Amino acid sequence: MKFNLKKGLLLGSATAATQIEGGDENNNWARFAAEGKIKDGSTPVTAADHYNRFREDIDLMAEMGLSIYRFGIEWSRIEPRQGEYSSEVIAHYREEIEYMISKGIKPLLTIHHFTNPLWFEDMGAFENRNSPEIFLSFVKKVVASFGDIVSEYITINEPNVYATNSLLWGYWPPEKKSAGALMKAFSNMTAAHVLSYRYIHEKRREMGYDDTKVSFANHLRVFAPANPKNPFHRMASSLSEYLFQDSITDAMMTGRCRFPVFFRKGLKKGKYYDFIGINYYSRSTVSGLADGVREDCYKNDLGWEIYHEGMIDLSNKLGKKYGCEVYITENGTCDNTDSFRSRFIYDQLKLISETENPITRYYHWSFMDNFEWREGESERFGLVHIDYKTQKRTVKESGKLYSAIIRDGGVSDQAFELYVKGSHYKK
Ligand code: BGC
Numbered sequence: 001m002k003f004n005l006k007k008g009l010l011l012g013s014a015t016a017a018t019q020i021e022g023g024d025e026n027n028n029w030a031r032f033a034a035e036g037k038i039k040d041g042s043t044p045v046t047a048a049d050h051y052n053r054f055r056e057d058i059d060l061m062a063e064m065g066l067s068i069y070r071f072g073i074e075w076s077r078i079e080p081r082q083g084e085y086s087s088e089v090i091a092h093y094r095e096e097i098e099y100m101i102s103k104g105i106k107p108l109l110t111i112h113h114f115t116n117p118l119w120f121e122d123m124g125a126f127e128n129r130n131s132p133e134i135f136l137s138f139v140k141k142v143v144a145s146f147g148d149i150v151s152e153y154i155t156i157n158e159p160n161v162y163a164t165n166s167l168l169w170g171y172w173p174p175e176k177k178s179a180g181a182l183m184k185a186f187s188n189m190t191a192a193h194v195l196s197y198r199y200i201h202e203k204r205r206e207m208g209y210d211d212t213k214v215s216f217a218n219h220l221r222v223f224a225p226a227n228p229k230n231p232f233h234r235m236a237s238s239l240s241e242y243l244f245q246d247s248i249t250d251a252m253m254t255g256r257c258r259f260p261v262f263f264r265k266g267l268k269k270g271k272y273y274d275f276i277g278i279n280y281y282s283r284s285t286v287s288g289l290a291d292g293v294r295e296d297c298y299k300n301d302l303g304w305e306i307y308h309e310g311m312i313d314l315s316n317k318l319g320k321k322y323g324c325e326v327y328i329t330e331n332g333t334c335d336n337t338d339s340f341r342s343r344f345i346y347d348q349l350k351l352i353s354e355t356e357n358p359i360t361r362y363y364h365w366s367f368m369d370n371f372e373w374r375e376g377e378s379e380r381f382g383l384v385h386i387d388y389k390t391q392k393r394t395v396k397e398s399g400k401l402y403s404a405i406i407r408d409g410g411v412s413d414q415a416f417e418l419y420v421k422g423s424h425y426k427k
Contacts (some may be wrong), residue, residue: 001408001409001410001411001413002346002350002412002413002415002420003349003350003353003354003410003411004235004298004350004353004409004410005209005349005353005410006353006359008015008359008360009352009353009360009361009362009426010067010360010362011066011067011068011293011349011361011362011364011402011405011406012066012068012069012070012105012361012362012363012364013061013066013069013070013363013365013366013367013383014019014069014071014256014329014330014363014364014365014366015069015070015071015072015078015368015370016045016071016072016076016110016113016157016365016370017049017051017071017072017073017110017112017113017161017318017330017426018044018074018113018115018371019044019047019074019113019366019370019371019372019373020047020048020050020078020368020370020371021044021047021048021049021050021051021074022044022045022046022047022048022050022051022052023051023052023319024044024045024074024077025045026043026076026077026080026117026396027074027075027115027116027117027121027124028115028116028117028173028174029044029114029115029173029371029373030043030044031118031121031173032172032173032216033045033085033221033416035376036175037374038375038376039148039248039374039376039378039399040073040209040376041067041376042376042377042388043371043372043379044115044371045106045275045363046078046388047197047281047336047370047371047377048262048368048370048371048372048386048388049391050368051092053391053393054096054099056097056393057099057367057384057399058099058100058103058105059075059097059098059103059104060384060395061072061095061105061367062074062103062104063119064293064383064395064399064403064406065403066105066367066406067104067105067106067174067246067406068105068106068108068232068361068363069100069105069107069108069363069367070104070107070109070110070154070329070330071100071106071107071108071109071110071112071113072110072157072173072365073093073109073110073111073140073142074089074115074168075111075112075115075116075120076115076116076118077089078090078141078142078145078374079138080142080182081119082117082119082120082134082401083137090141090145091126091230092176093145094145094146094149095147097109097130097149097150097288097345098149101149103115106152107149107150107152107319108152108153108154108327108329108363109142109146109150109152109153109154109304109338110153110154110157110217111138111139111142111153111154111155111156111196111259112135112155112156112157113157114157114158114161114162114172114373118328119358120134125185125193125248126184126185126188126189127164127167127181127184127185127188128188129184129188129212130193131262131339132188132190132191132192133195134265135192135194135195135196136195136196136199136370139155139196139199139200139225140203141153141197143199143200143203143204143205144203144308145299146205147200147207147209148207150420151204151209151212151213152212152213152214153196153200153212153213153215154202154214154215154216154217154329155193155196155197155214155215155216156189156192156193156216156252156276157191157216157217157218157279158218158219158279159185159190159193159216159248159252160188160218160219160245160248161188161219162185162189163182163185163186163189163248165236165245167181167185167370168181168182172373172374174200179260180238180342182260183260183262184262185263186247186248186251186260186262187251187261187262187263187264188259189252190246190251190252190255190257190261190267191246191264191266191267191325191340192336193216193252194252194255194267194270195269195271195273196214196342197214197273198272200212200214200408201214212274213274213275214272214273214274215272215273215274215275215276215327216252216273216277217250217277217278217279217329217330218245218277218278218279218318219245219279219281220245220249220278220279220314220318221244221245221280221281221282221283221284221310222282222283222284222307222310222313222314223237223238223240223244223283223284223286224237224283224284224285224309225285225286225287226285226286226287226292226294227287230287230288233286233287234286236286236287236289238287239289240284240286240289240291245262245308246293247260247330248261249318251427252270252272252273252343253270253271253272253273253276253322254268254270254335255268255270255272256269257352260275267293270275273322273324274324275325275326275327275360275361275380276318276319276322276324276325276326276327277327277329278311278313278314278315278318278325278326278327278328278329279328279329279330279331279365279384280310280311280314281304281330281331281332282304282305282306282307282310282326283305283310284348285305286394293305296427297427298374298425298426298427299426299427300333300334300335300340300422301335301336301379301380302334302355302379303335304333304334306333306344308347308348308351308368309329310350310358311328311348311350311351311352311359312355315328315357315358315359316356316357316358319357319358323411324358325358326358326360327359327360327361327362328352328359328361328362328364329363329365330363330365330366331348331363331364331365331366332344332364332381333352333381334367334372334379335380335381335385335398336378336380336383338380338396339398339423339424340423340425340426341383341396341397341423342397342398342401342419342420342422342426343420343423343424343425344398344422345364345401345402346411346416346420346423349362349405349411350411353410356424358389364383364402365381366382366383367382367383368382368383368384368385368386368393369381369382369383369384369386370382370383381395382396382399383396383399383402384397384399384400386418387406397419397423398423401415401418401419402419404418404419
């Protein structure tokens with residue numbers, strides 16, 4: 001064996017509804033795509049047609065041995081107009097969840113993953129001061145619909161990425177460039193998470209369940225000064241780290257609000273997580289307030305540095321600070337030809353398995369190629385290849401390695417020879 005998987009570590013994968021389902025035109029990303037804003041002209045309205053093919057996809061997951069699955073539901077489908085819920089769509093998701101459970105796959109349900117129903121988007125989404133309560137109404141419906149079969153929830157995916165890309169950098173819809181809007185969204189998303197955390201626990205307790213787990217998915221990066229000897233770089237690095245992630249992370253986890261997150265009336269300090277959800281991808285090299293990448297390093301096809309140690313450092317830091325186990329709710333890489341993903345998986349899982357850290361679950365991003373937001377469907381993160389013309393699914397070599405790791409409880413010499421040896425990073 002090259003290495004044995006860390007004892008008790010569960011391996012699975014993650015997806016998000018809008019990125020794979022197709023067929024929904026009622027959300028802000030479908031509209032953004034219709035406005036011609038996606039780099040390669042693709043649209044989430046087609047995507048991987050998972051909405052119709054979920055059985056085939058879950059069968060594949062089960063064949064590959066995955067035991068945990070983080071997936072999303074599409075708010076705009078369930079609540080197409082404010083206060084109006086579609087029983088047909090709810091029945092569809094129940095069927096999908098029951099199907100995964102019947103295949104031995106434990107669901108972790110993401111309630112909000114970047115997209116908004118048009119009606120919510122057009123009232124200012126999380127900038128709207130009533131958004132926490134509006135979101136909570138949806139959460140109530142989610143728990144009423146799935147609470148008996150789903151015990152684990154992620155309320156909101158990556159509030160920092162959502163808010164900075166949409167409201168500060170103007171890169172995502174609604175393309176705003178406003179620090180004020182960002183602060184409002186940070187504050188309202190914090191309140192939305194806290195209200196939802198409390199509600200899901202209360203309601204499921206009332207329903208007689210005591211196995212509820214709720215948290216949110218943090219997008220965490222490592223920030224490093226471009227030149228560690230330069231005091232300006234050091235300061236810019238710490239400031240970015242605080243503004244982009246530490247402030248919002250702490251507010252969402254504990255209800256303790258400090259600039260740039262503002263306190264909302266009724267918000268109490270407390271513990272609003274049952275696991276620490278970390279989405280980890282890369283390291284930022286900082287010399288100013290925007291993100292940078294070192295020149296001399298391995299990079300993925302989107303130019304992000306491949307830096308596996310960062311996941312371990314962040315997990316240890318947060319695990320210690322918040323005293324809780326860590327789920328890697330996303331980790332993966334953009335590798336359009338699947339030429340280094342196997343090496344990536346090997347290196348990352350080896351590091352998790354051979355170092356001290358509080359990681360107990362690993363959800364690979366992504367199960368299959370998907371609609372990569374503004375980059376469109378050309379940028380590929382999947383273990384399974386999607387042919388967008390025919391919708392044919394093909395397990396990639398990296399997917400076969402992942403499956404072999406689960407089967408063998410680590411990387412055998414044979415799997416290394418077959419999948420990892422010829423897989424190399426690019427600079
Ligand atoms: C997001 C995913 C996205 C992935 C790769 C994460 O920030 O949650 O939706 O596809 O990164 O960019």
